Every structure is written in C-alpha cells, then in structure tokens.
Amino acid sequence: MGGEGEVQKVSNKQVIFKDYVTGFPKxxxxxxxxxxxELAPPQGSKAVLVKNLYLSCDPYLRGxxxxxxxxxxxxxxxxxxxxxxxxxxxxxxxxxxPDFKIGDLVWGNTSWEEYSLITAPEGFIKIQHTDxxxxxxxxxxxxPGMTAxxxxxxxxxxxxxxxxxxxxxxGAVGQLxxxxxxxxxxxxxGSAGSKEKVDLLxxxxxxxxxxxxxxxxxxxxxxxxxxxxxxxxxFENVGGKMLDAVLLNMRPHGRIAACGxxxxxxxxxxxxxxxxxxxxxxxxxxxxxxxxxxxxxxxKFLDFILPYIREGKIVYVEDIAEGLESAxxxxxxxxxxxxxxxxxxxxxxx
Amino acid sequence: MGGEGEVQKVSNKQVIFKDYVTGFPKxxxxxxxxxxxELAPPQGSKAVLVKNLYLSCDPYLRGxxxxxxxxxxxxxxxxxxxxxxxxxxxxxxxxxxPDFKIGDLVWGNTSWEEYSLITAPEGFIKIQHTDxxxxxxxxxxxxPGMTAxxxxxxxxxxxxxxxxxxxxxxGAVGQLxxxxxxxxxxxxxGSAGSKEKVDLLxxxxxxxxxxxxxxxxxxxxxxxxxxxxxxxxxFENVGGKMLDAVLLNMRPHGRIAACGxxxxxxxxxxxxxxxxxxxxxxxxxxxxxxxxxxxxxxxKFLDFILPYIREGKIVYVEDIAEGLESAxxxxxxxxxxxxxxxxxxxxxxx
Numbered sequence: 277m278g279g280e281g282e283v284q285k286v287s288n289k290q291v292i293f294k295d296y297v298t299g300f301p302k303x304x305x306x307x308x309x310x311x312x313x314e315l316a317p318p319q320g321s322k323a324v325l326v327k328n329l330y331l332s333c334d335p336y337l338r339g340x341x342x343x344x345x346x347x348x349x350x351x352x353x354x355x356x357x358x359x360x361x362x363x364x365x366x367x368x369x370x371x372x373x374p375d376f377k378i379g380d381l382v383w384g385n386t387s388w389e390e391y392s393l394i395t396a397p398e399g400f401i402k403i404q405h406t407d408x409x410x411x412x413x414x415x416x417x418x419x420p421g422m423t424a425x426x427x428x429x430x431x432x433x434x435x436x437x438x439x440x441x442x443x444x445x446x447g448a449v450g451q452l453x454x455x456x457x458x459x460x461x462x463x464x465x466g467s468a469g470s471k472e473k474v475d476l477l478x479x480x481x482x483x484x485x486x487x488x489x490x491x492x493x494x495x496x497x498x499x500x501x502x503x504x505x506x507x508x509x510x511f512e513n514v515g516g517k518m519l520d521a522v523l524l525n526m527r528p529h530g531r532i533a534a535c536g537x538x539x540x541x542x543x544x545x546x547x548x549x550x551x552x553x554x555x556x557x558x559x560x561x562x563x564x565x566x567x568x569x570x571x572x573x574x575x576k577f578l579d580f581i582l583p584y585i586r587e588g589k590i591v592y593v594e595d596i597a598e599g600l601e602s603a604x605x606x607x608x609x610x611x612x613x614x615x616x617x618x619x620x621x622x623x624x625x626x
Numbered sequence: 627m628g629g630e631g632e633v634q635k636v637s638n639k640q641v642i643f644k645d646y647v648t649g650f651p652k653x654x655x656x657x658x659x660x661x662x663x664e665l666a667p668p669q670g671s672k673a674v675l676v677k678n679l680y681l682s683c684d685p686y687l688r689g690x691x692x693x694x695x696x697x698x699x700x701x702x703x704x705x706x707x708x709x710x711x712x713x714x715x716x717x718x719x720x721x722x723x724p725d726f727k728i729g730d731l732v733w734g735n736t737s738w739e740e741y742s743l744i745t746a747p748e749g750f751i752k753i754q755h756t757d758x759x760x761x762x763x764x765x766x767x768x769x770p771g772m773t774a775x776x777x778x779x780x781x782x783x784x785x786x787x788x789x790x791x792x793x794x795x796x797g798a799v800g801q802l803x804x805x806x807x808x809x810x811x812x813x814x815x816g817s818a819g820s821k822e823k824v825d826l827l828x829x830x831x832x833x834x835x836x837x838x839x840x841x842x843x844x845x846x847x848x849x850x851x852x853x854x855x856x857x858x859x860x861f862e863n864v865g866g867k868m869l870d871a872v873l874l875n876m877r878p879h880g881r882i883a884a885c886g887x888x889x890x891x892x893x894x895x896x897x898x899x900x901x902x903x904x905x906x907x908x909x910x911x912x913x914x915x916x917x918x919x920x921x922x923x924x925x926k927f928l929d930f931i932l933p934y935i936r937e938g939k940i941v942y943v944e945d946i947a948e949g950l951e952s953a954x955x956x957x958x959x960x961x962x963x964x965x966x967x968x969x970x971x972x973x974x975x976x
Contacts, residue, residue: 339907515902515903519902534902534905534906535906536906537902537903537906540902545900546900546901546902546903548897548898548899548900549898549899549900549902550895550896550897550899552865552884552896552899553887553896554914555884555912555914556884556885556914556915556916557914557916558914559913559915559916560913560914561911561912561914562905562913563909563911563912564904564905564906564907564909564910564911565906565909566906566909569909
C-alpha cells in the first residue's frame, strides 16, 4: 500500500503458548492475541511468507508443552510467549526461495497464526492434488495418514484374515488403520469413547464391530467378548490400562504397533503395565515408530491412497474448528476425546 | 537277572512334584522318593528307556509348577504326584525305536529320575560331539545356548560397536550373550546379584564392566553411569523394575530381546512397568521369543559355537549339584539367584 520499498504490514492473529505445563493442559495455557507482520521475507533470506489455512491438532503437541529438550526442533519445547507450532496447510504469499512461488499450496511445520514467516521452507511438501479437500493434508493425506500407513503396513506385518484391534479408533489415525485392515480382509474391532464415535466406526468406517471403552469396567472381559480367539494385531494409540488388557488377549506372534499412548501423556506418573511377561510367553513384538522417519514413502503413499479417496473406498471424518479463537479448545479437547474424527482448525478457507 | 522273558527291574530314585504352587516355590513343593522301574520299553511300543545323566534347572519350569494350561505338553503343568519334567542329557539303555540304539547319548525332554521311559523319543536330539563335557548339552550346547544365539543374533539385530546391556548376566544364557556381543565388537555391561558373579563377568567372560544390582538403590542412575550415551540392545532376563530403568536409558531404535522376566514369575501380581511411552518416542522394538521355535537352526548353531569352545574363545560356567537329592534345592535356588552360572543336576556321570 505504501510507496516504493515500503513493506506491506498485515494484522496477524496468533495463538500464544503461555508457559510450560505439567499434568493436564488447559485452554488457559494459551491465549489469542493480535500483532502485525510484515508481508515480505527479510532481504537476502531464503524464507517464504505463508498464509495459514488449516492447522493440525495432534497428540504429540502435548510433549512440546513440557520443558523437555529434544534433538529435533520440530519436537522440542514450545517457546513461552511465542505461537504454538505444528503441522498445517498454507498458501505461499511471498517467497525468497527459488523452489516456492506465490500461490503455491504447501503442508508442513508452521505456526498457529494467520501469517507465518518460514525461514527454512525446505521442509514443506508442495500440494500437487487439489481435487480433494485441502484440509486433508493435515489428516488423511498428511502426517496422520502416513502414520496409519506406516504403522499398519510397515510395523504390523498384517496378513489377510488376521484379527485387528484399534484403540482411539475414530481418531485421525485409527479410522484409517481400520479401513486399511478391512481392505486387506482382516477382522477389525475398534474402541472409542462415545456412542457417536462407536456408531461412526460401525456405520461409516466399516469396522466389524466397536465398543465404548468408557462403558466397560473390565477391559479384559470386553476384549474377550470381541476376540474369543485373541488378537493378532493391536494398533496402540492409548497405552496404560488398555495395553495391559490387550496383552492378556494377544495371540502367539502378535504384533503391537505403538503409535502413541495418549492416556499417559498428562499423567505425572504413568500407569504401570503389569502383563508384560506375556510378551515373552506369546512371542509378541511391541514396536514403537515415528512417522517422520518414513517420509521417503510419501509419494508411494499418495499413489496408494488417492485412488481410494476418489473412488470413495476410503472415507475420512474431520472435526473442523473455525478460527484461531477456537484453536486452544480444539487442542485441549484432544486429550479428553472431545473431537470426533481428525481435529483441524480452519484459519482461512481457500 | 531273571529267566527268559523276565524284565530287569532297577531301583529308580525320583523327584516328585507335590502340588501346584502360587507365589515363591519351596523345596518342600517337591520330594525325593525311590521306586522301581522295568528296564525295557513296553512290547509293541516305539519307546526308549534312558538313564538320565544331567538335568537342567531352567526358569521356565516355574510356569509348569502353576496350574495354567498350555497347548504344548512340554510347557504344560506338572502332574502332582509324578516326577518333575525338563530338559536333560541321557543315555539310551534300551530301545524299541529304530532311530535309537543302546548307548546313544541324547538330550531333550526327560523326567527328574534315574531312569525314564520315553514314549515319544523323536523329540530327542542325538549328541554327536563328545569331546566337550556332556553336561554342556543342558547349557551352552543345549536350550540356553540356542536361546542366547537366537535372542542375540535373530532378535537383537546387533551391529559392531553397539552398546549392549544384559541382566542376569552370569546365568545360563546371559554369560553367552555377553561373549557373543564381545566377539562382535560391542560394548558390553552386565548386572548380577553378587560380587562373585560380577567378578566372573569382568574376569572370566570379558564384559567391559559389570555391577551388582542389589547394591544399586537407583537402577536408572546405575545404568546412566555405564551408558552415558544410552543402550542400543538390552537382553531382558528379569523384567519389572529393571526393565523400567532400562526403558529410560534406551537409545533411539534400540532393541530389547525379551528372553525371560524371572523377577516376575513368583509374584502374585506382577510389578507395573511405567516407562513404556519411551517405546513410542525412542522407536524401540521389544520382542519376545521362545527358543523352541528356532530348533531348525540347531546344527548351524553347533557349527558356529563348537570351534569357539574348542579354541577357548567362549567359556561356560556351570553350577553342578550332585545327585537327585540336591535337585529341589538347585531348582528353587534359581529364583533367589543362588546358582553361579548354569544350574545343572548331575544324576550320574558318564
């Protein structure tokens, strides 16, 4: 708007991280404020400026709210007084980087604000397919989708006809693992925390059956009801008591992909798991994985999943919160299971 | 001694299992008695009669003292009023089976008595190499040796220079895992429960260092002392608190071979393990295995280990109790760590 050489400034709403958290995080651990941002990369930089469209609420962000160092800055603690960081979908609005031009759509690590300056945009993945909802790149076509793909196909060693159990099954990852397992011809049971979610599992995602874990005082008995012959594959999203009950029901040579243990992240002292001797006697493999180590498989994954999405053979349920003002509640809601499907925050629509 | 057609009878000392055990087993859960046995297989059978020479005291026998069903009779509950069963080295004294002749030396499942009638001798492995102590076929050349071999090479995916930790390290399996790891060029630390055992680890088995876990009130701190950069491979023999401390010290992509969890076998309620979320964050693989599923590798294993034994590059320490009278104490002693090295009962010497 100004004269030559003068940089345009825009109002920039942000979700600021207040201070490190112990125990269960609260909405008040963040606050929304409005600052301004210059809409141009610094001179001589290779930065890009993006307009954030969709932000991803993911359980791993809980770890970044604690003051625990990490070797990887994308997993390290948030900086108090600065915006929350995480994965998102964005549009390039200015670029000093030769690989990115104005109008490019990207997904990757950004900040919880309207406009972000990305000083190392090489980590961004350019979005090539826009015939599907852009928000999908926070979910089925992004990190959670890759997590389901890697966890199921690379870690679980699944075979047709095997018995698969998924906890947090209606979440961003679980709903996909269940659909992958059904496509392979597995028997698939999921658990979730409300009737609405259980209905989704059965009616929308095609699970063989599902149950509400909150209504099961004896998880071992619940699992025995659905798996009279035991579990071959457990896709672990919750940990704690659920893992303990699953261990009692695993079949010999069962596999457990440890994707996450969300029930434990907010506890000062994690729950004890008592039934680990079954790992010896049943010859179980319990294996953790982190999707970021498998991004070399991303284009193979897109080739695999895009046709299923276009043909409607895989569906995806998102829970989209509108506006940055709703972001703190959306993030906190993950830990009480408030979201139904993948939790997204829409900052702006494209 | 009798006339034609009359079968010779011998006095047959036996170790009888009294009744099912809960909690810590006691010597008085067994008793020694003397019966007689006909020294010939039943007519029309394919049985063999063996004279037992060495019996193997193994932690897994604790499971067979509980009344918990198993699909495999070699792992199923003992029969109250009948002899303890387990692995041993024996000499064939009569045979109705075409594959076995008088004088053959074998190892496999037998009973805790002087003479045993083996109705399905096909499970026996014939001993071909007798230039090494026969008792070794209960240990380094038998099930524990195979356990160390399979657990280390097949489950741990070891690489030169990796940091290896072994609990119960002076036992039947641990002493071999440590020597295998040293041969591969790993950094190897073991723990055991007495100064005598710790000295063995350092002075006889060539571990880089070792410590007495009973003198370490803080196992996490002890492990940090020896593994300032963390543990790549943990060979798990004990479970419980030790596993919990190890989990805090694993390096990314670490592997834990769950061979046994002897500290848990006598507890009514196993200890809780609290640090399992590290399996996700550190991308750890915790894998149980049972050696009996790998016996197809046995001849390959013998080709591997016999030269090392003959050249003195791998040594093996046994704790040999003399006579069946000493067998109950020898078995019970396993669970308090009384044995130094592989616990064997010598029934008769050859």
